[in-house]
Amino acid sequence: MADDDTPGSFASPACFLHEVDPAYSGLPGPLDLQAWTDVNRWRKAERERLIAARLEVPAETRAGWTEAIAAGVLAEIGDVEGRIVSAYWPFRGEPDLRPFMEEIARRGGRTALPVVVEKGRPLAFHLWQAGEALARGVWNIPIPAEQRPCMPDVVIAPVVGFDPTCYRLGYGGGFFDRTLASLPARPRVIGVGYSAARVPTIYPQMHDIPMDLIVTEAGAVRPQADVSTVRALT
């Protein structure tokens, strides 16, 4: 076959993905890839900074903030009779909401803990209340010993960082984003953290799902209306 007979491209390429807008395919394109690498690097450094900063705050100070956070969340969720609220087993200086879980049970609600089933997979939620047995899960995170899967009405997600549009920075496993994307019905999702965890933006990506609100010791943060929306309304 002569050289000039060689087609420049195939009439029917095996894969059209290179012609599709990267945003449509859900995959990062070449330009996005660089941006995503930069965002990941920034997120990693920011996580370390924010976790170190909160661990430097004396435990008693954090405990005081936590009481305010628990009261704020209780006020937000209102009547919990017959509802399931998922919280978490605290680590790395997160607000300790275990007393809050007891309060939910006193008010007639049920409580649950998130369970890492496997890295890269959505979380499961299992019923658990104070006094019940725990087992060691992935990364040694305590999980309910007895498996009682449930679908929470309210999910409390601890934040490492958050921004004014209620996007959450976590520990980098992508667990809450994956979980919220996979649930058949979206629960109410409340981020909790200290106000010092606020950053101007977490550089939200396609996979990031914002919280419905974030409760800190200084009050609740709701997603601010986009500036263009405000302009359109005025």
Ligand SMILES: Nc1nc2c(c(=O)[nH]1)N(C=O)[C@@H](CNc1ccc(C(=O)N[C@@H](CCC(=O)O)C(=O)O)cc1)CN2
């Ligand atoms: N208290 C609490 N429980 C929780 C969460 C949480 O944020 N807080 N989670 C919310 O999602 C899930 C656990 N998420 C986690 C995500 C990453 C790591 C972690 O240690 N990551 C390693 C890196 C691991 C890797 O790269 O493979 C690290 O940070 O060093 C731990 C927990 C479920 N339980």
Ligand SMILES: Nc1ncnc2c1ncn2[C@@H]1O[C@H](COP(=O)(O)OP(=O)(O)OP(=O)(O)O)[C@@H](O)[C@H]1O
């Ligand atoms: N719905 C999803 N499907 C596939 N991958 C996802 C999804 N959500 C997140 N990820 C991936 O998970 C990784 C970590 O995401 P991200 O930086 O948002 O974690 P995080 O929210 O801080 O972590 P966590 O929720 O575990 O505390 C990213 O590589 C991201 O692409």
